[in-house]
């Protein structure tokens with residue numbers, strides 16, 4: 001109940017370096033983006049996160065000028081950009097497939113970003129036309145172009161790679177060329193649409209930090225579209241979580257994880273135990289008492305809503321798992337020993353290396369707990385009776401949603 005809601009997120013959409021005000025985009029009967037309002041600070045790394053089809057790319061394309069909003073406004077650096085072409089908007093874009101020319105060298109690919117935007121605005125000309133254009137323009141203003149390309153390549157740690165063909169570069173290097181091409185014209189805003197999705201897992205993880213480092217060094221305001229919550233969490237200053245064309249929540253990664261606005265947000269960001277609860281009253285100290293399957297829990301969250309039905313969110317790593325004492329009872333007879341302790345029986349053990357997952361059968365339902373691996377002797381086994389404990393500060397109370 002304490003998390004920033006979509007309405008509050010909208011209310012904060014008034015100011016910023018990049019501002020979206022009540023942005024809506026319809027494609028015939030499909031509402032791709034609905035009333036999106038948010039303000040993004042100068043130099044901020046801002047992620048648009050959400051499942052496929054929730055409107056992330058359309059929101060970004062409205063910022064870039066590749067789509068015209070059905071209603072609402074986009075402002076960049078205090079300037080309304082409606083009616084401006086992509087080239088006039090002072091944005092640089094990195095596409096999912098990079099849109100590089102494999103037979104040209106790095107220099108020409110990056111110079112292309114510079115010249116095309118200045119001349120005509122936007123990617124999408126035929127390669128033949130590009131070749132002659134580059135030849136002419138480069139010859140014309142050789143020194144200036146060379147310097148600007150060199151600066152952009154330096155920003156992405158590819159100084160000296162000018163003469164390499166794109167086809168001779170690794171996936172990560174190609175990614176950085178695409179980034180250099182977006183940065184070369186020194187835009188105010190960098191737009192990145194799923195830029196890591198073509199890379200294998202290991203490289204993708206490395207590139208998260210590479211891109212974040214470059215962004216910090218250049219200090220450029222960045223919007224990053226992704227459906228991968230780990231990617232958004234590990235890179236962004238703030239995240240707008242989207243669903244069905246709307247913003248569900250805008251928050252820093254840790255807030256989004258710790259205080260998701262809705263059960264859906266909790267489930268989308270990380271793993272969660274979402275149990276059905278009934279508010280039983282105020283707690284003696286701070287917060288509330290809540291019944292989960294007839295068992296008493298305490299949460300430090302307060303609850304003001306008239307409806308006493310709630311969802312109780314407990315993150316797996318917030319649960320402490322210990323062996324039940326011999327006389328501690330079985331899961332079948334289960335129950336609580338004291339508030340915030342559940343007795344249960346281990347049903348599955350998942351050994352993932354650094355962490356161990358336990359799926360535990362309890363009277364409140366199946367509960368997933370995660371532990372750091374502390375050596376073989378600490379491992380529980382299937383069938384073990386265990387005590388699950390959680391601190392009231394890690395028990396979140398959320399309003400149930402109308403829909404799953």
Ligand SMILES: Nc1ncnc2c1ncn2[C@@H]1O[C@H](COP(=O)(O)OP(=O)(O)OP(=O)(O)O)[C@@H](O)[C@H]1O
Pocket residue numbers: 027030031032033050051052053054055056057058059227
């Ligand atoms: N040009 C278009 N014409 C018609 N419908 C479109 C068009 N572009 C997007 N849509 C629809 O708008 C909705 C939002 O699409 P969008 O591509 O913005 O979502 P997304 O969150 O970026 O998804 P993904 O992660 O799969 O790229 C979807 O239902 C999509 O089918």
